[in-house]
Amino acid sequence: MVAFSKTRLMKLGLPVGLLVSGTAQAGGAFFDPDVFGASYGGFVRFESAVRTTSDENPYNQAGNPFNNIDVQRNPIGGTPDTVRRLVPSESNDFNMNIMRGKFDVDLRLGSKLSFRGELRAIFDFDTYNNHDIGSIPGAAPAGDLHQNVNYFDYRVNGSGGLQSRKAPMAMEWTGEKYMIDLPRFYFDYQDGALLVRAGNQQIAWGQSLFFRVMDVPNGLDLRRHSVLDFVPEEFSDKRVPSPAIRAQYMVGGWELDGFVQHFRPTIYGNPDTPYNTITSQFTIHDMYGDYDDKANFGVRVRGDVGAFTVQAMATSRYNPDGTFRWTESGVSKSLTGLPGDATADLMATTAFERDSTGVLSAREWFHYAGLARLDGIDGLNAAIAEFPGAQALGAYLVDNEFDAGQELDLFFSSAGGLRGHLAREYHRESVFGLGFGYTFNGEPGSFLDQLIANVEIQYANDRTFTNPSLSREHIVEDEVITSLVLEKNHRFSREFPATYFVFQWMHRTESDFFGRHLSGMGGTEDRSAQNARTPGSANYVAVALQQPSPTLKWRFDFSMLYDMEGAMLLQPAVRWRPGGPWGVEAFFNHIIEDGFTSRSENYNALSTAGWADEFTLRVSYSF
Amino acid sequence: MYIKKYDFNYSRRKFLEKSLLGAASAGVLTSLWPMIARSDSAVTDISKAYPDELLSIEMHTKGMIKPGDVITADNVEHVAHLLDPIALEQVKTMGRRIRIAESTRDLTKLYPHDYLEATLRNAGKARFDSAGNVRAPDGAPWLGGCPFPDPQNAEEAAADMVLAWGRNDWQMSATRDHDIDRNGDIAYQYDFVWAELQVTSRTDGQIFQGRDDLLRYNATWFTRPDDVNGTSYLNTWYYDQSKFPDLLGYLPAFRRVRQFPTNQRFEPLVPGMVLFLSDAWAAGDPMLTWGNYRIVERKPMLGAQNPGNFMGGRDNWEKPVHGGPKGQTFHETVMELCPECIVLESEPVGYPRAPVGKRTAWIDVRNQLMIASVTTDRKGEVWKSFEPQYAQYSNEHETFTKAGKPAWSWTGVMIYDRLDGRMTRYYVGKEIQGGFKTAFETNDVNDVYNRYMTSQALQRLGG
Numbered sequence A: 001m002v003a004f005s006k007t008r009l010m011k012l013g014l015p016v017g018l019l020v021s022g023t024a025q026a027g028g029a030f031f032d033p034d035v036f037g038a039s040y041g042g043f044v045r046f047e048s049a050v051r052t053t054s055d056e057n058p059y060n061q062a063g064n065p066f067n068n069i070d071v072q073r074n075p076i077g078g079t080p081d082t083v084r085r086l087v088p089s090e091s092n093d094f095n096m097n098i099m100r101g102k103f104d105v106d107l108r109l110g111s112k113l114s115f116r117g118e119l120r121a122i123f124d125f126d127t128y129n130n131h132d133i134g135s136i137p138g139a140a141p142a143g144d145l146h147q148n149v150n151y152f153d154y155r156v157n158g159s160g161g162l163q164s165r166k167a168p169m170a171m172e173w174t175g176e177k178y179m180i181d182l183p184r185f186y187f188d189y190q191d192g193a194l195l196v197r198a199g200n201q202q203i204a205w206g207q208s209l210f211f212r213v214m215d216v217p218n219g220l221d222l223r224r225h226s227v228l229d230f231v232p233e234e235f236s237d238k239r240v241p242s243p244a245i246r247a248q249y250m251v252g253g254w255e256l257d258g259f260v261q262h263f264r265p266t267i268y269g270n271p272d273t274p275y276n277t278i279t280s281q282f283t284i285h286d287m288y289g290d291y292d293d294k295a296n297f298g299v300r301v302r303g304d305v306g307a308f309t310v311q312a313m314a315t316s317r318y319n320p321d322g323t324f325r326w327t328e329s330g331v332s333k334s335l336t337g338l339p340g341d342a343t344a345d346l347m348a349t350t351a352f353e354r355d356s357t358g359v360l361s362a363r364e365w366f367h368y369a370g371l372a373r374l375d376g377i378d379g380l381n382a383a384i385a386e387f388p389g390a391q392a393l394g395a396y397l398v399d400n401e402f403d404a405g406q407e408l409d410l411f412f413s414s415a416g417g418l419r420g421h422l423a424r425e426y427h428r429e430s431v432f433g434l435g436f437g438y439t440f441n442g443e444p445g446s447f448l449d450q451l452i453a454n455v456e457i458q459y460a461n462d463r464t465f466t467n468p469s470l471s472r473e474h475i476v477e478d479e480v481i482t483s484l485v486l487e488k489n490h491r492f493s494r495e496f497p498a499t500y501f502v503f504q505w506m507h508r509t510e511s512d513f514f515g516r517h518l519s520g521m522g523g524t525e526d527r528s529a530q531n532a533r534t535p536g537s538a539n540y541v542a543v544a545l546q547q548p549s550p551t552l553k554w555r556f557d558f559s560m561l562y563d564m565e566g567a568m569l570l571q572p573a574v575r576w577r578p579g580g581p582w583g584v585e586a587f588f589n590h591i592i593e594d595g596f597t598s599r600s601e602n603y604n605a606l607s608t609a610g611w612a613d614e615f616t617l618r619v620s621y622s623f
Numbered sequence B: 001m002y003i004k005k006y007d008f009n010y011s012r013r014k015f016l017e018k019s020l021l022g023a024a025s026a027g028v029l030t031s032l033w034p035m036i037a038r039s040d041s042a043v044t045d046i047s048k049a050y051p052d053e054l055l056s057i058e059m060h061t062k063g064m065i066k067p068g069d070v071i072t073a074d075n076v077e078h079v080a081h082l083l084d085p086i087a088l089e090q091v092k093t094m095g096r097r098i099r100i101a102e103s104t105r106d107l108t109k110l111y112p113h114d115y116l117e118a119t120l121r122n123a124g125k126a127r128f129d130s131a132g133n134v135r136a137p138d139g140a141p142w143l144g145g146c147p148f149p150d151p152q153n154a155e156e157a158a159a160d161m162v163l164a165w166g167r168n169d170w171q172m173s174a175t176r177d178h179d180i181d182r183n184g185d186i187a188y189q190y191d192f193v194w195a196e197l198q199v200t201s202r203t204d205g206q207i208f209q210g211r212d213d214l215l216r217y218n219a220t221w222f223t224r225p226d227d228v229n230g231t232s233y234l235n236t237w238y239y240d241q242s243k244f245p246d247l248l249g250y251l252p253a254f255r256r257v258r259q260f261p262t263n264q265r266f267e268p269l270v271p272g273m274v275l276f277l278s279d280a281w282a283a284g285d286p287m288l289t290w291g292n293y294r295i296v297e298r299k300p301m302l303g304a305q306n307p308g309n310f311m312g313g314r315d316n317w318e319k320p321v322h323g324g325p326k327g328q329t330f331h332e333t334v335m336e337l338c339p340e341c342i343v344l345e346s347e348p349v350g351y352p353r354a355p356v357g358k359r360t361a362w363i364d365v366r367n368q369l370m371i372a373s374v375t376t377d378r379k380g381e382v383w384k385s386f387e388p389q390y391a392q393y394s395n396e397h398e399t400f401t402k403a404g405k406p407a408w409s410w411t412g413v414m415i416y417d418r419l420d421g422r423m424t425r426y427y428v429g430k431e432i433q434g435g436f437k438t439a440f441e442t443n444d445v446n447d448v449y450n451r452y453m454t455s456q457a458l459q460r461l462g463g
Helices: A006-023 A344-348 A362-371 A376-385 A388-392 A401-415 B010-021 B032-038 B085-093 B113-121 B154-163 B277-282 B445-452 B455-462
Strands: A037-051 A070-076 A079-084 A094-108 A113-124 A155-158 A161-166 A172-174 A178-191 A194-201 A242-251 A254-262 A282-286 A295-305 A308-318 A323-326 A352-359 A418-425 A428-441 A449-465 A475-490 A499-508 A538-548 A554-563 A567-579 A582-592 A614-622 B098-101 B170-180 B186-198 B214-224 B232-238 B246-251 B256-260 B291-303 B333-347 B356-364 B369-377 B382-392 B408-417 B422-429
Touching (some): A070 A401, A079 A401, A155 A282, A161 A282, A362 A376, A362 A401, A376 A401, A401 A418, A449 B256, A567 B186, B010 B291, B085 B369, B154 B291, B154 B333, B170 B445, B256 B455, B277 B369, B277 B382, B291 B369, B333 B382, B445 B455
Parallel strands (some): B098 B333
Antiparallel strands (some): A037 A614, A070 A079, A155 A161, A178 A194, A254 A295, A295 A308, A323 A418, A352 A418, A475 A499, A567 A582, A582 A614, B170 B422, B214 B232, B246 B256, B291 B333, B333 B356, B356 B369, B369 B382, B382 B408
16 A cells, blocks of 8 residues: 555545535534545456366356257157257366456545545456357347356346346446456444444454355355355455445444445356356346345344353345246247247247257256256246246146156257246345354463354344245245354464464255255256255355465465365465565365265255366465 | 772672572662652652763773764674674674664653653552462552562563553554565565553553453554555453453454454564564563563663654654665664663463573663563574664654653564574654554543454454
C-alpha cells in the first residue's frame, strides 16, 4: 500500500468528503479535512492451472464421455438402434489461465468515518478448448450461455426471456472473458462500542474453516477457480459480496452483531466453462429476477462464559444455493424436426428442447442422473406427470429402470437429442447456530498444550432441497449440521517454527457438502438413486497443516478433505515470499474419487470434481 | 570529586561484591532509590549515587572516548567491555558506528512523567504472592509504576520489565520496519502498529473496566505491503503470569476474526522478520513461563537511553541508517554510559522445544529497562540480539507531548540474527500507511479500547 500525500489527495478527498458531509453531518463527526488521508495498494497476479490427467470435465459438451462413441439404445420394434453423439471431444492442457488485478483504496474521512474499496479485475486468456456450437449438426440450443461460452456473465431470466438479464443488482461488470467487480465497497462508522459498516461487503462468521456451519450470510461465487483454489485462503475470493448494513456492538465483553443484506445467490460456473458443475445438457432458467428485491437478516452474539467461548446466531435468509426443478422449455421446436411434425408448440410446454447437444440415450440419461445426484426414474416421471404437454406427446409413467430406458430411448430416437430445462428458485429459511470453544492448557509441549476446540451446530428449519426427481414438489426438511474443529501449533524441532494443525469433522443430516439432498446419491447408468442404498447422513473429515521455514520465506501447506463415502481431496502447496513485491504460490489438487469403498463414486460429494486433478501456479506482483 | 575519595577501580570492586551477594541495591556511593525517593526536589539527579567514572565516558575510558565521539572499529577496543557481544561484533566487523553522548543524570528524562510519579508514589509496596505474581499490599494487582525500582533479586528485575512493557498506560507506535538480508539488501518492508493498553498496573491507579484478571491488551496490525495489509492480532494478557495470553486474529484470507493458539512464540510474525513475539521487551512471554532467573553481574554498559535517539525534525522521525554491505543495515544510534546495569539471565523452561537456550538482558537500574538482550541457541552459541533505542521525545526541533510534558518511549529497535546474517530494524514514525499515528495519550480510554482492542476492532482494521 502506498500513501497519498494529503495535498495530492485533497482533490479527491474534498468531493468525497463534501458528498459525505452533505448527506450526514451529525455531530460534526463525519468528514474532517484534518483527519483526511488515503492510501492505496494492490497486486497483479497471473494464475495458471495445468491439467495433470487426461480426464475432461464431463459436465461440459466437449468432455461428455458419450461423444463420438457408438451407444446402443433400446431396440425399437426389435430393431437395434445405435447412436453417436456428434459433439467433438477436446483435450485440454490447461484448465485456466487468467490475469487478476486487485486495487484497494482506504480513505479516512473523519475521526469516526472511513471508506474501503477493493476493485477486482480478471481477464481469462481463453486457453480452454471448447466445442464450436456452429460445427455440431443439429445444435441450436436456446439460451445465450449455450450458444457462446461465457466465463463470467451471471445471466438470469428477465423480460427478454431465457438468460436475458445480466448480473442484476450487482456491483460487477462482466463480459465473456473478463469481470470487474467491487467485493469491498463500504463505509465504516465507529462511535464508541458501535461499528456500522454499510456497503458492498462479505460477512463471515464462525470458527470452522471450509465447513460452512456458522458462515451462512453469503453464497459463493464459483466462477474463476471454483472451490479448487489455494486452500489456506478459504472462501475469501468466493463469498458473494452483497450490499448490506452490518452493525456490531460491544457490551460487557460480548459482541453483538447484526446485518440486513440484499439477497444474492451462489453463482455457479457457466455452461462449458472449465469448472462448470451443472451438466451442459441442462438449460437453466435462473429465476433470481423474482428475488432480487429480497433481503436477508441475521444476528449473532459472541462472548465468554467462564472458560468457554460461546456464540449463537439466528438468520432469516434465502438459501443462496437455490433449488432446481423441471420447467417448461418455452422452445418451440417439434419433437422430431421432421417436416409436418406439428408438435412444436406442445414441446414448448414440456421441460425439453430438441437439440443435438442434449441427451441422446437412456444410458447417457442415467449416467448423468448419477453424476448430478438425481434420480433417473423419478426424474422422468416428474417430467411427465407435471407437464401435460409431455403426456400429450404420449409419454407415460414408469416403475423401473428398464421401462424408463425403453421410454427414454424411444423419445431420444425420435428427437435425436433432448435438452432438459430447469428453473432455479430460491427459498427463505430460518437458520440457527450455536458454538462453543475451549482452549486446553496441557503440559508445555504436550498434545493438549494450547489445543483449541470448537463445536458448531447449525439447525435449519424447513430447508428446501432440490428433489432428485426435479419435481416442483421440493423436499422440505429440517437439517442439522455439526462441526468439530481442533487446532493447535506444535513445535517438533528447535530449528523450524511450529507446525499449525487443523482437524475438522462435519456431520450433515440431509445433504452433502454441496447441499445436494442425500436421497439423490448413488445412482449409476444401471441403477436409479431410488434403488441405491442412499446414505442417511454425510460425514467429512478435514486435516490441514502449515509448516513455515525458519524465516517464513517458504511455507508448506498440506490439506486433505475426506468424504467418508470414500473420496478424498489432497492439496499439497507451497508459498514463497522471496521479498520485494513478488509472491508465488503453487499447489496441486488431487482427487481420489472412489478409492476407499466398494460403492460407486456417486455416493460421495467430491467425485463431482474428480476429473480436476491439476497443478496451479500463481505469480503476483504487489504495489 | 568523588574519585578523590574512591580510586578508579572502586566501582568495579563494588559491582563484583554486589554480584556475589546476589541481593543488592542500585548505586555505588549510596543507594540510588532511597535517595531518589527521599528527594523532594523536582529534579531527580542520580549523580550522588555514582562516581564520575560511571557517569562520564571520558573518565571511564581515561580520555580515550568522550561525548560527541563516534565508536567505530578503530576505537571500539576502549568500550568493548561496555557492549553486548553482538553489538561489539557489529562494530568490529560490519561497519557499525555508535554515537556517544553525555550520560543522563536526570531521571525525569528516562521515564514517562506519570510512570515515574507512580513509581515513587508506590515505592516499597510490591510483593510477590505464592504463585509468583506481583501484588499490592492488599493482594490486588500492582498499583502502577515500576513495582521494584530497586530490584533485590532476579525475579523482581524480570517483573519490572513484564508488568508495564512500554511504561505508558496507552501507546500506539506507528512502526516502519525494514528487514535486511545477509547481502545488506532490504528484503522486506512492513508498516505495522504496535499498541499497548494497560488494564492493571496503570499509573492512574485504576483498573480498566474492572478486569483485575488482566494485565494488558496488546494489538498489532499490519498496513503494508498489500499481501499482509489487514493482518491483525489482539493479545489479551492475563495478570497471572503463568497463563498464556488469548490470541484473536484477523487474517485477510479468512475475512473474519478467529481465535488462534498462542504458544507459537519463537517464530517470526511475518516473512523475513527476525523478531519473535518472545523477544519483545526481553519479556515477550508471561514471566512465569520462563524460569531460572538469575543476576550474574552488575556493570556499566553503553545503552541507547539518550534523547539523541529521538529524530524530531526528520521526515516521519525516520532514523538515518548506515553500515553493513550496502550501508543500510544499522540505525544511527546514540548511546551513553549507563552507570549500572543488572545482567539478568533466564531460560524458557515452559517451552521444551524452544530454539532459545538462554536470554541475557542488560537492565539499566536507572529505569529498570533492558538496554540490550542477547539469546543463545540450544547449543550455547550466541544467536540473536534485541537492541532498543529509548528517548524522551524532545529535541531542538520538536517536542512530542503526553499530557503536556515531553513523551518518553522507545524510538526504534534492531534485532540481529548473527547466525543467519539478517537484521530487522524498525522505528517509531509519526505516521504509517493507513494513517495510523503514534500516540501516548488519550482522553478516553474506552475509545481506544473500542477502536483497537476488541474483536470488532480487528474486523474493522482488517477489512
